[in-house]
Every structure is written in structure tokens, then in C-alpha cells.
Amino acid sequence: MLNATIKWMSSDNRNERWMEFKENHQLLTCCRSTDMGSQCGAGVSLTAIFVCAWPSGVPPVNCSPVSNRLKQKWALVTGASSGFGAETARQLADLGANLLLGARREDRLAQVAAECQERGAASAHIQRLDVSDTVSVNSFAEWAKATAGRVNVLINNAGGAHGVDRVEDGHDADWEAMFQSNALGILRVSRAMLPLMKPYSGGIIINVGSIAGRVAYEGGSAYCASKAAEHSITKTLRLELNGTGLRVGTIDPGMAETEFSMVRLKGDKQKADAVYAGVEPLTAGDVAEAIVWAANRPPHVCIDEILMMCTAQAAPYKVHRTEA
Numbered sequence: 386m387l388n389a390t391i392k393w394m395s396s397d398n399r400n401e402r403w404m405e406f407k408e409n410h411q412l413l414t415c416c417r418s419t420d421m422g423s424q425c426g427a428g429v430s431l432t433a434i435f436v437c438a439w440p441s442g443v444p445p446v447n448c449s450p451v452s453n454r455l456k457q458k459w460a461l462v463t464g465a466s467s468g469f470g471a472e473t474a475r476q477l478a479d480l481g482a483n484l485l486l487g488a489r490r491e492d493r494l495a496q497v498a499a500e501c502q503e504r505g506a507a508s509a510h511i512q513r514l515d516v517s518d519t520v521s522v523n524s525f526a527e528w529a530k531a532t533a534g535r536v537n538v539l540i541n542n543a544g545g546a547h548g549v550d551r552v553e554d555g556h557d558a559d560w561e562a563m564f565q566s567n568a569l570g571i572l573r574v575s576r577a578m579l580p581l582m583k584p585y586s587g588g589i590i591i592n593v594g595s596i597a598g599r600v601a602y603e604g605g606s607a608y609c610a611s612k613a614a615e616h617s618i619t620k621t622l623r624l625e626l627n628g629t630g631l632r633v634g635t636i637d638p639g640m641a642e643t644e645f646s647m648v649r650l651k652g653d654k655q656k657a658d659a660v661y662a663g664v665e666p667l668t669a670g671d672v673a674e675a676i677v678w679a680a681n682r683p684p685h686v687c688i689d690e691i692l693m694m695c696t697a698q699a700a701p702y703k704v705h706r707t708e709a
């Protein structure tokens with residue numbers, strides 16, 4: 386016996402409905418009936434139907450979004466060579482988007498792009514990008530213009546943390562790297578891409594912030610400050626673009642297991658592993674799901690902010706750990 390959820394979307398993109406079935410015959414009856422159409426309203430046809438079935442007693446897994454507004458859209462992801470960016474690219478590929486992927490490690494980008502093609506991306510293009518360098522960002526924008534001519538979805542994700550030193554022991558190179566990528570990088574990339582976005586209403590910019598931008602913690606001064614800057618940049622863009630039809634929002638995750646801690650702790654695997662010891666942290670997939678969900682909302686909906694943490698983390702410094 387199967388349990389099933391069936392979801393459907395009407396052609397006005399507003400009527401997202403779902404029904405859950407516990408018995409096969411209930412599901413079949415619904416599929417044959419006009420219930421789905423009647424619930425969407427007169428004169429509105431169905432544009433998307435999604436069925437998720439699973440054996441009784443087993444919870445459903447990997448339910449894709451019911452509606453797909455990203456098919457064939459041009460989505461640009463910075464920092465697509467690993468972590469949230471790579472996983473966001475993969476999940477956008479699942480929805481059939483065209484992808485423009487940037488980061489400094491081109492071999493890793495090529496790997497991600499190949500996976501995206503396999504998963505159904507309409508196309509996947511890569512180009513080296515260093516968001517801390519204006520020349521690199523501007524030439525990336527020229528490449529995007531020549532390749533796609535437009536950007537519908539911009540995911541400003543590139544960045545990270547460098548070091549955990551207290552202010553009194555801090556290093557200029559670490560501080561500068563964090564402000565360059567986490568704050569100035571978003572400004573540079575947004576400035577360069579807006580001309581490719583503004584002519585097409587319904588576009589969206591999603592910046593990746595952090596719980597660190599909202600709550601300071603010892604050893605996080607420059608990282609927290611750079612992510613607080615990301616928050617202010619997001620809010621400013623939201624105001625400046627009001628009336629253009631472009632949306633702007635921030636996704637702010639807490640602890641997530643990616644290459645983030647290896648970068649922050651300068652390749653010390655033991656210390657990086659200790660960050661996640663005794664905890665089930667967020668995964669790149671969890672965060673990418675939130676990003677793609679926000680990007681997939683209809684044009685009249687702007688997800689301004691999402692703050693998400695793993696259940697074990699109630700604050701940057703309050704993490705419940707179980708014994709090994």
C-alpha cells in the first residue's frame with residue numbers, strides 16, 4: 386500500500402493546493418476526478434502537478450517544489466565551486482534553469498557544471514570569478530552578458546570566514562579577505578549584474594548572510610561585522626530597487642557542514658571536525674533548499690529574510706552536543 390501527496394498549481398500561479406492520500410484507490414479516484422480543477426477556480430487551468438508516493442509507514446523524501454517558475458530562467462550563482470553554492474546550482478538544475486556559475490577554482494566549477502547538466506539544467510556555464518577583485522567581477526559580467534544577455538536570479542553566495550582570533554590577535558589579511566568577499570563582493574557583483582536584471586521584472590537577488598550578522602560572538606569580530614554589512618546591503622538594495630519589480634532577500638544560516646570550517650581554520654581538519662562534533666548540523670542541501678524555495682516564489686512575493694539553524698543550535702554560542 387502507498388501513501389501519497391499530490392500537489393498542483395493553477396495557471397494564475399496563485400492556487401497552490403495539495404491533498405494527502407492514505408490509500409491507493411483514493412489517489413486514483415482524485416486523479417480521474419475534476420477535484421483538482423474545481424479547487425483552482427473557474428477558467429483557470431492546471432499548469433503543474435506533482436505526485437509524491439511512498440510506502441505506508443515511511444516518511445516522504447525529496448519532495449520537489451510543486452510549482453516551477455525557474456525552468457529556462459537564467460540563474461547566476463557565485464561561490465558555486467563548493468558548499469551552498471554548488472548545492473544551489475544542483476537544485477536549480479533539477480528545476481531546469483540555465484546556470485551561470487562563478488568561483489575561483491575552475492576545476493571544481495567544471496565538475497559542478499557537469500553534474501548540473503546531468504540533473505537537467507537547461508544549460509550550465511562556468512567562468513572564473515574572484516568577487517574581491519573589481520576587474521574580475523566586471524569581466525565576469527561581460528561574460529554573463531555575452532553568454533546569456535540577462536540574469537533572472539542572482540545568488541550572492543561567495544564568501545566565508547578566515548580565522549577565529551580575538552581582535553587583539555587579529556590579522557589584517559583575514560579581516561580584509563572577509564570584508565572583500567562577504568561585503569564588498571556583494572556590492573561589486575550586484576552593481577555589475579543589475580543592468581542585466583533590471584529590464585526583466587520578476588527577478589530576484591538572494592544574498593547569503595549568516596546568524597553571525599545578527600549575533601556577535603568572541604573570535605568572530607570581522608566575520609560578524611562583514612555579515613552585518615551583508616544585511617545592511619540587502620536592506621539598502623531592497624529599498625533602492627522598490628518599484629522595479631526586482632526582489633531582494635537574505636538567507637542567514639547558522640552552523641552548516643561545508644568547506645567553511647576548513648577554510649576558516651586554515652586546513653586544520655581536526656579543529657574543523659570539532660566544530661560539528663556531537664551535532665547534526667545543517668547541510669548544504671538544507672540551505673540550498675531555502676535559497677531555491679525563495680527564488681521560486683511568484684513575482685509578487687519577496688522573501689526578505691530567512692534565519693535558519695540546525696535544531697541543536699539555539700544561538701552561535703549555544704549548541705547542544707551529544708557525547709560521542
Ligand SMILES: NC(=O)c1ccc[n+]([C@@H]2O[C@H](COP(=O)([O-])OP(=O)(O)OC[C@H]3O[C@@H](n4cnc5c(N)ncnc54)[C@H](OP(=O)(O)O)[C@@H]3O)[C@@H](O)[C@H]2O)c1
Nearest residue numbers: 464466467468469489490515516543544545641643644645
Ligand atoms: N557553512 C556555514 O556554517 C555557514 C553559515 C552561515 C553562512 N555561511 C556563508 O555561506 C556562504 C557559502 O559558504 P559555504 O558554507 O558553502 O562554504 P564553502 O564550502 O567554503 O564555499 C564557499 C564558496 O565561496 C567561494 N568563494 C570564496 N571566496 C571567493 C571569492 N573571493 N571569489 C569568488 N568565490 C569565492 C568559494 O569558491 P572558490 O574558493 O573556488 O573561489 C566557494 O565556492 C559564505 O558566504 C559563508 O560565509 C556559511
